[in-house]
Amino acid sequence: MYVVKYIKYGSEEYDRTLKLRNEVMYKPISKSMYDIDVSCEADQIIIGAFETNTMVRDLLIGIGILSYKGDNKWFVEYVCVDTVLQKKGVGSALMQCLEKIARDRGATVLGLDSRLATIDFYQRFGFVQKGEIFYKDIAPVGHVYMEKELPAIPKEIREHSHGCSCGCGGDHHHHHEH
Numbered sequence: 001m002y003v004v005k006y007i008k009y010g011s012e013e014y015d016r017t018l019k020l021r022n023e024v025m026y027k028p029i030s031k032s033m034y035d036i037d038v039s040c041e042a043d044q045i046i047i048g049a050f051e052t053n054t055m056v057r058d059l060l061i062g063i064g065i066l067s068y069k070g071d072n073k074w075f076v077e078y079v080c081v082d083t084v085l086q087k088k089g090v091g092s093a094l095m096q097c098l099e100k101i102a103r104d105r106g107a108t109v110l111g112l113d114s115r116l117a118t119i120d121f122y123q124r125f126g127f128v129q130k131g132e133i134f135y136k137d138i139a140p141v142g143h144v145y146m147e148k149e150l151p152a153i154p155k156e157i158r159e160h161s162h163g164c165s166c167g168c169g170g171d172h173h174h175h176h177e178h
């Protein structure tokens, strides 16, 4: 069982997001997360999935980051799940939380750069590939920009919705099978 919570930039939990990102996303391509300038994340929304099982309480098992690009456009980055706990729904829960958070802030477009290996994963949530394959210095594997349009939620409804139904910062618990 796990719960999704907000993570504060610079906290001990934040340091654990760097370690997780390094293990899951960068070590496999012989790169280091610690070579990336992450100072911009001070202004971004960071969420993490934490194990609630008493034996391994508070273990960070997945993360995702959301940033505002202006003009009601938001951008998803660094969605990753502990290698041994993938394919159990944690990544989907994180995607749903990130989308909900963006919608609640008035997002009409959600974008992301997907590695070629994860295009199918993002397509499940309605993201559509836009443009050509490109490479990043820090991650020299093929990427594609993907985008999802979100119907605008009327402001009155947004302001009266209670908490986050997917559990980010809330009390709802997600389950995964071990």
Ligand SMILES: CC(C)(COP(=O)(O)OP(=O)(O)OC[C@H]1O[C@@H](n2cnc3c(N)ncnc32)[C@H](O)[C@@H]1OP(=O)(O)O)[C@@H](O)C(=O)NCCC(=O)NCCS
Residues within 6 Å of the ligand: 024, 025, 078, 079, 080, 081, 082, 085, 086, 087, 088, 089, 090, 091, 092, 093, 113, 114, 115, 117, 118, 119, 120, 121, 124
């Ligand atoms: C991509 C990732 C975040 C998905 O997280 P996850 O917890 O494994 O995802 P889920 O269990 O919620 O998967 C939901 C569905 O997508 C499928 N799926 C998961 N990863 C997939 C992938 N890479 N390609 C295609 N389908 C995938 C799952 O099989 C599952 O299908 P099902 O519902 O039919 O069983 C995770 O695998 C990961 O961290 N990968 C490595 C890091 C990475 O490359 N991140 C993206 C950077 S752009």
